[in-house]
């Protein structure tokens with residue numbers, strides 16, 4: 001499913017494995033220690049190879065990690081991309097601890113990084129809706145609202161954003177929001 005904007009930008013929804021997607025930037029659902037993990041994080045490091053963690057080691061040594069709601073940039077190793085944006089989504093704790101704003105901030109940070117790095121195509125997973133427990137019916141509208149808002153801008157360099165959902169059920173939630 002896709003949505004075309006009057007300015008030519010495109011938002012796509014698909015089911016798949018984000019490590020198989022070719023794009024200028026792929027987004028990882030990372031943790032604030034930038035230490036790697038399971039889920040999409042593990043898949044990205046396995047497919048991308050050790051250079052990504054070596055870059056994260058250097059970022060960690062300098063900055064100590066990455067705060068929730070923000071993201072850091074590395075190269076993409078063997079992945080068919082130029083960059084990986086490692087975004088740290090919030091752990092869901094009932095929704096009254098600012099999770100919605102932190103999740104929105106993750107997407108906004110990645111969209112800003114995309115503009116700074118002249119990224120034209122990028123792919124997001126559904127941040128925080130795996131191990132971090134964010135209900136996808138609440139996270140989907142936040143993710144789509146941020147990307148829609150960004151792609152609607154006349155001067156966005158970003159041309160195409162894909163959400164790569166990992167199951168048909170997740171896809172249906174995003175599709176119904178869109």
Ligand code: ADP
Nearest residue numbers: 017018029039040043125128129130131132166
């Ligand atoms: P978080 O800790 O932010 O919740 P997870 O990796 O546990 O991150 O899950 C985020 C989402 O990514 C989940 O919906 C999960 O099903 C999905 N996911 C896991 N592996 C992949 C993959 N290879 N490609 C795309 N999405 C994936």
